[in-house]
Amino acid sequence: MARRRAVSAQEVVHDPLGARLKAYEGRPAAVAGAGKDPVNAPMIRHWCEAMGDTNPAYSGPDAIAPPTMLQAWTMGGLSGHEGRTGAYDDLLSLLDASGCTAVVATDCEQEYLRPLRPGDRVTFDSVIESVSGRKTTKLGTGYFVTTRTDLRVDGDLVGTHRFRILKYAPARRILPAPRPRPVVGRDNAGFWQGVAERRLLIQRCTDCGTLRHPWLPGCNACGCLDWDTVESSGEGTVYSYVVMHHPPFPAFDPPYAVGLVELAEGVRMVSNVIGVPYDKVRIGLPVRVEFRTYEDAEGTLVLPVFRVVEGHGESHGEGEA
Template sequence: MRPESDGLGERPEADALGVRLKAYEGAPAALAGAGKDPVNAPMIRHWCEAMGDTSPAYSGPDAIAPPTMLQAWTMGGLSGHEARTGAYDELLGLLDASGCTSVVATDCEQEYLRPLRPGDRVAFDSMIESVSDRKTTKLGTGYFVTTRTDVRVDGDLVGTHRFRILKYAPARRKAPAPRPRPVVNRDNAGFWQGVADRRLLVQRCTDCGTLRHPWLPGCNACGGPDWDTVEASGAGTVHSYVVMHHPPFPAFTESDQGTGTAGPYAVGLVELAEGVRMVSNVVGVPYDKVRIGLPVRVEFRTYEDTEGALVLPVFRVVEGEG
């Protein structure tokens, strides 16, 4: 019986590509690399603020760097590192040429041998540690590639960082991807019922009158458990926003601008006229025209897919603005 192809042009028992990829195991990915900046207090502070980590170990005259910053001190930024070798690029080039054009980071593993302190200058070497056999996942068929980076200070090993990616050929979809469904539970069911009725409902504490969103089982101002709702006018302004470029997701399209493509789209943090903030898509203008302060108004859209109709609130830029 002839085995079926797995979509990469090779039968499972004759994975010629896998043999070529395995030859790169042990090859250097970076040699004699050096951190672009010494370990320093400002970067530690920014990291701790972003992570919400208030440990006293990371500030003061005897401060150490959070161990999980290990990779941060080796990153080359947009300009990259001169220490990078061609082996890793060759490996990825082979995968691209075979149809494994998509990539996703799957996991990392770090080992810490001693704390890093402000003033330390890190050096590192990276190698291609392993390439898996061909694997079939829900994303598609491809190979897991693991690199290992050894980080040193003054010649002494201070930590090791393993990073694994999956380079794969995307699985063919038989039907359009459905738009992700919101998680509805007993705490927020009232909000989503309101959306289904095309009403934007905001919780209000009946003890202190504080409005809140997202919906919670109790008041985050006074702790009161009792609440009712008010219907928001739907008017608001863009308080903040991000533009999503990658990964492209077919369920999110720019059909609002008439392109019908799964290209970049804007996700806004909208401050409603009532004072609460809500996250949703900003529509009505191209993604690169969205700005902080733009006036918007809620619009309820119905999305039809294989799972049925779904009503979601989005925010349309007020006509004449943008």
């Protein structure tokens, strides 16, 4: 577990709240927690169906769990975990009382030491690993809080999960905020170049022909690293959706519908569903891609959204962010 760090006199003077928060570093957030369920095939199947992951390693008598499911085996649901200490809740309550009432997850890091298999019973310990000093961001001023969870099976460490949030006091904005820019890297640059050209490109493995989205450096079916692209027709159906009400986020106007759209080619992607009010979006609605251009102080941004096909649903109102 992390060691608690001493708080300097300078920190107390310049950031008294931050000094109080630093005292939580190293405190356990959960001790001897246990997963509500053992690793099991139904949850693995549901995960793979939702993610569109057809890797054969995740099914059959010798199946393993997808590594990215690591956190799923520790979730406590609405009832929580018996091993929860209360320190994490106390820290968040202190931030709430200071005006840092908004929260956004910023990133997570996972380390996998061995595969998890059906029947494994996961136990875990969590610690408040770090609390940053006061930070001013575009969202507002607040503090980054990082927890680390160590997962074990039969006492042996099998993985580590770090989860970081920003608890902040929302900034007051006079001018409309720019749309958030997508994170573009070497693995997905081709997709966003296609979007800029008003083309919806899907990766295709040149070995087995499997289509995939989001873009990945290698095929999740056969492992081949070579790929090309096919251009999607842009037609699809709403596979699932959520309606975003809270938290409010600059450049968006809740409530609005965010859909998981299954394209005609078989892959799925996430974007806004527009063309009908948010409360009229339904699973199975036919949609078609539409490229929207946003102009702001940061430049031109093109994003793909999905408009409900005319004649389906109630077409009055955009129902979009």
